[in-house]
Amino acid sequence: MALKERIVRGLEMCGLDVVVPFVRLAAREEPAEQGRQIALSLGAPAVAFALFLLAWGAVAARLETSIGAVPGPAQVVAAARGLAAEHRAERAREAEFMLRMQERKAKAIESGRLWKERHYSGSPTYLDQIATSLRTVFAGFVIASLIAIPLGILCGTSATVYAAVNPLIQLFRPVSPLAWLPIVMIVVSATYTSADPWFEKSFVSSAITVALCSLWPTLVNTAVGVAAIDKDHLNVARVLRLPFTTRVRKIVIPASLPYIFTGLRLSLGVGWMVLIAAEMLAQNPGLGKFVWDMFQNGSPETLARIAVAVFTIGGIGFALDRCMIALQRLASRDAAIA
Amino acid sequence: MTPRSLSGAGKPLLELRGVAKHYGEGARRASVLSDVSLSIAEGEFVAVVGFSGTGKTTLVNLLAGLTTPDAGEVSLRGEPMRGPGPDRGFVFQSYALLPWMTVLENVRLAVDAVWGRRSRGERELRAREIVALVGLSHASEKRPRELSGGMRQRVALARALAQDPAILLLDEPLGALDALTRANLQRQLAGIALRQRKTVVLVTNDIDEALLLADRVVPLEPGASPGVGSRIRASFSVALPRPRDRTALNHDIEFRKLRNELTSHLLALAARRRAARPTDVPPLPPLEPRLRNAGLPRLVAR
Numbered sequence: 001m002a003l004k005e006r007i008v009r010g011l012e013m014c015g016l017d018v019v020v021p022f023v024r025l026a027a028r029e030e031p032a033e034q035g036r037q038i039a040l041s042l043g044a045p046a047v048a049f050a051l052f053l054l055a056w057g058a059v060a061a062r063l064e065t066s067i068g069a070v071p072g073p074a075q076v077v078a079a080a081r082g083l084a085a086e087h088r089a090e091r092a093r094e095a096e097f098m099l100r101m102q103e104r105k106a107k108a109i110e111s112g113r114l115w116k117e118r119h120y121s122g123s124p125t126y127l128d129q130i131a132t133s134l135r136t137v138f139a140g141f142v143i144a145s146l147i148a149i150p151l152g153i154l155c156g157t158s159a160t161v162y163a164a165v166n167p168l169i170q171l172f173r174p175v176s177p178l179a180w181l182p183i184v185m186i187v188v189s190a191t192y193t194s195a196d197p198w199f200e201k202s203f204v205s206s207a208i209t210v211a212l213c214s215l216w217p218t219l220v221n222t223a224v225g226v227a228a229i230d231k232d233h234l235n236v237a238r239v240l241r242l243p244f245t246t247r248v249r250k251i252v253i254p255a256s257l258p259y260i261f262t263g264l265r266l267s268l269g270v271g272w273m274v275l276i277a278a279e280m281l282a283q284n285p286g287l288g289k290f291v292w293d294m295f296q297n298g299s300p301e302t303l304a305r306i307a308v309a310v311f312t313i314g315g316i317g318f319a320l321d322r323c324m325i326a327l328q329r330l331a332s333r334d335a336a337i338a
Numbered sequence: 339m340t341p342r343s344l345s346g347a348g349k350p351l352l353e354l355r356g357v358a359k360h361y362g363e364g365a366r367r368a369s370v371l372s373d374v375s376l377s378i379a380e381g382e383f384v385a386v387v388g389f390s391g392t393g394k395t396t397l398v399n400l401l402a403g404l405t406t407p408d409a410g411e412v413s414l415r416g417e418p419m420r421g422p423g424p425d426r427g428f429v430f431q432s433y434a435l436l437p438w439m440t441v442l443e444n445v446r447l448a449v450d451a452v453w454g455r456r457s458r459g460e461r462e463l464r465a466r467e468i469v470a471l472v473g474l475s476h477a478s479e480k481r482p483r484e485l486s487g488g489m490r491q492r493v494a495l496a497r498a499l500a501q502d503p504a505i506l507l508l509d510e511p512l513g514a515l516d517a518l519t520r521a522n523l524q525r526q527l528a529g530i531a532l533r534q535r536k537t538v539v540l541v542t543n544d545i546d547e548a549l550l551l552a553d554r555v556v557p558l559e560p561g562a563s564p565g566v567g568s569r570i571r572a573s574f575s576v577a578l579p580r581p582r583d584r585t586a587l588n589h590d591i592e593f594r595k596l597r598n599e600l601t602s603h604l605l606a607l608a609a610r611r612r613a614a615r616p617t618d619v620p621p622l623p624p625l626e627p628r629l630r631n632a633g634l635p636r637l638v639a640r
Binding site for chain 1: 421424427439
């Protein structure tokens, strides 16, 4: 019994409330009620999704474009399979290449010839693009958090700082990534000049653009959270004469953690949305570039593949949001006022 | 025991001289304290009693250094008070426990702040000792939300004691507790105060509690007119022998005499205040609507 409750609590913590009725059903707890819950939380969305697919299929069949008919669900699934197959084929080619190179290297060393290491230079597959996008969005998100959380704490601690910074926040918050990107790209190419760079320039510009657009929700939420800290909790720090760093570490950050995580969740959502636009414009490898390349080559598969990208972007955004909800709940667990 | 001179015996450790404090400005200006003087001797247990809204919390915040007076002077050991410090342990009315920390961590926060130079092991040991002192060893790994009100109160007291303060300031520490828990904690508090010989200022609205615990009871008297804040004009010494037993005290003639005196003093103050403000309730407007045109239906007010 205790185990069941622990599983249920864990699932709820992770935002997987959908699975809870199944656990309760497995424990034979009010089967009728659990059935109703499952019908509501899974049945209704399933019906809506099926209706969506039907409507999509019906509309798509009637829409003719310059590069062929708009793909229906079946074509999109086929395109997704095709992309997966391409990925496997590319990996197989790479493995083959590496094997060949190793053989040649062994021969070269044997015969005493000079050997120059060569890298495989295949084109990135769809899955590579997804990985790049995720890396970029996380880089941008980390930069944004590193700026927004300390600045937010400062704004929340001092009304003067907040009054001073607030107009700037309001001014820059609504700026589109498309406006930031050219500036960021130019500045990055002027300042980021290393003979052996750790990251691609395009990666750096996209990440910074993501950071510039996504830091605002975290900044504002952190400031609000810090300003809302129970005055008595701060008085505890005053009575104990805690040094600034201890006060921030032991009181300010834990107390405002739920707000900070709400901000981080919003930031990650904004960042993911911004990323696609940034990649498209910066020609940074990633999902945005993939969509742009498909648009440019105008093959009969174009629309189906872009549709695959649309679902991928949506799915990943959804998954990221779920992860952040789980973290947010975890952070809020101890913050209940006692 | 009649009201006697304001200063306690011995040299004052904490002193308020002609202190005034108000909140708000202009039309919303509310005077909380006007001309409050109080001196507390080393080792003395003083209880400040008064009705709610008389500025008891403000008074104890001033003693802690959490607020500064508008006028007058707060001094600690003869020196002007400069902000709060760990030599004055404070038990907040709301307890102000940090909900993300366990009982032990809450106490450790205070131990670390004061004994920062000692080794980790020593500080850990000290924190465990203090938790044991308030009888919470079994709950030391629990978080505040898992505790009852009385247990939370004991954690708050433990945190204040962990600072090893010369002065303990208690802001209605038992106000939110049920009668049984309250009596139990009063006994513990009396025991700790007696053993550790600390100077204690207890703010309370419970006369019995004040008489049970304190050497001296000081009523905070509300101002006679709305613009005037509270002041202190009387002081009652409680010369009952310690340890005091609650049940036995109820039959003690001295205790009953004191309680009657104090109660009638406070009631007289309340009556005086009511007399000074005969129109606490604003006059109601006339119920009859004034009609410009008699031809209109009577229910349509202007």
